[in-house]
Amino acid sequence: MVPDLSWYLALSAVLFTIGVVGVIIKRNVIAMFMCIELMLNAVNLTFVAFSSFFQDVTGQLFVFIVMTVAAAEAAVGLGIIIAIFRNRESLDVDDASILRL
Amino acid sequence: MLALLFILFAGLAIGSAIAVVAQRNPLYSAISLIGVFVSLACLYVMLAAPFIAAVQLIVYAGAIMVLVVFVIMLLNVEEEERRRPRLKFLVPAAVFMAAILIAEATFIIYSVKSAGAPTVSASNTGLTAAIGAGLFTKYLLPFEVTSILLLMAIVGAMTLARRSRTLTPTIGVVPGAQVVAMDILRPGSAENLTPVESDTSAEAASLLGVETYKEPKDEGNHGA
């Protein structure tokens, strides 16, 4: 049996769902950020699967751009996390739920 | 053969993804996420996209996760402690809705599958030349915009990491002083940031509080 397009799409859906569950469940801000990266990767897998099954390079180019955006987001997001940690001494998202310290 | 490889890598990816969510220690989550990225890179190779697989390894597993692991180590993040969920009725509701979502997704995937499915063949699409050709001709505008986005990210990260109003030229990278981590967390609280001279014994003597070390007399005859 050769893996079909639907297999890759199903795997991508499962990974995306696990990422969504992680963002909702986790209270640590860095762990939530990692689950967001997991969701982005699930979408990347969908793009690459479509691009290879339909012989179109557009999907892989989009993945390239998504990876760049994810890298930029990681840099700025972790900077924000460090800045929050400096002020609040805790990485728990529930402690950052009100706007004052 | 290909199906076996797919099941192997997909199983690794799903197992590592569940570990990302289930682990309480954020460092173990980060290591599991690296496992997800590596198995996804293997899947990209199976999909005849070697360039994207290599870029995934370099960018995601080799740069972004290094940044995340650095932050976890520097901030010394503790484990999440178990806490009783406050709204207990939400858990079965979530499971029920997840089951509906999976049923819908399975239905959609299998109804799409019945239309003639294409196959992966060894083609030129995933090669570096094809990606380069697309990136620099048809998709030149997103490429240039991405460069501006990265510039914005660099400026943003530097602005967020600033300690005070003005950008101080030395961010406290002082050799031998283990105050770097403290300085990131609580700026200005480090005790002694004067740079240590690299090789003066007089400096060491003054730090240790002993009498000054005297240089031995130079004979002058050190050979040719």
Add this chain to the structure above:
Amino acid sequence: MDLTVSIVLYFVAITIAFLTIMLLCAFTVLAERRVLAFLQGRLGPNRVGYGGLLQPFADFIKTMVKEDLIPDQSTRFVFLLAPMIAIVTAIMAILVYPFGPTITIPFVEWTIPLVIARFDVGLLYVLGVTSVGVYGIMLAGWSSNNKYSLMGGLRASAQMISYELSLGMSLVGVVLIAGTLDIYSIVEQQSGWGGLRWNIFFQPVGFIIYLISAIAETNRVPFDLPEAETELVAGFHTEYSSIKFLLFFNAEYINMITVSMLATSLFLGGWQGPFVNQFPLLGVFYFFIKIAFFLFLYIWLRGTLPRFRFDQLMNFGWKFLIPVAILNIVVTATLALFDWL
């Protein structure tokens, strides 16, 4: 050739290359001790075999029977994982290097290129594997639960990720000249003109930048502050003993070897040399001669130069090497645009 034959050939090739690399690593350790000793005016270990040739095996047996300590409060899984990551990523990099030209086995008339796996993005694969190898050091430093290990590990990984950038950028010039990322093709394109088509003549600045970045990547003198400044407490592998320490130690030398392989394949023409067309197996000999030259260069630098301070190291990497590498790319691209390269 059908599937099973090619799979068997892959296994044979991997086994041969793995054994070669491990033997080369063992003798590099010995060579380092002897050559460093001669540079310092003394003899090295020369008693164990003829001229000390069995010394690495004696060291191996000694290390194996040492006590295997795991610190009490450390995170055990990560502590055990870190040397595995270091050694696996170090050895994985040898997959794409051509050890010699295509040989023809006479009786069965097979033509086999002497490279384990040849794929389109070989150079990017090497860079990716090197990037993942940083984790071995970071996780080792953190999981030892020892603040000297942590600082040593963080400094080593900060240095490694800083010099990865100039490493990659110095290789872009070679890729521009060759037009492909496949290392076998890059080596093949350096043939002709009696050896004057080696990329070191077309990319001298790129070669120097690559060499400096490679020495910084592998944490060797003069960039070995993370493992020698705290040598009094031994850096990120303080708490490791026995086989795990041997894995780190060997991973460093295998990194040196793979980086030298990349330098010879991309800049010195790989297996090219006189009379290679008539005797293809002579190419393998030339390849190892060139690797030995680079390893000797590494050991020579270790015996000669003092080491950088950490902030000098980071300044040099970010403020000097990366702009020079970018300038190299711009000049090479301009020359390639006008077809002068």
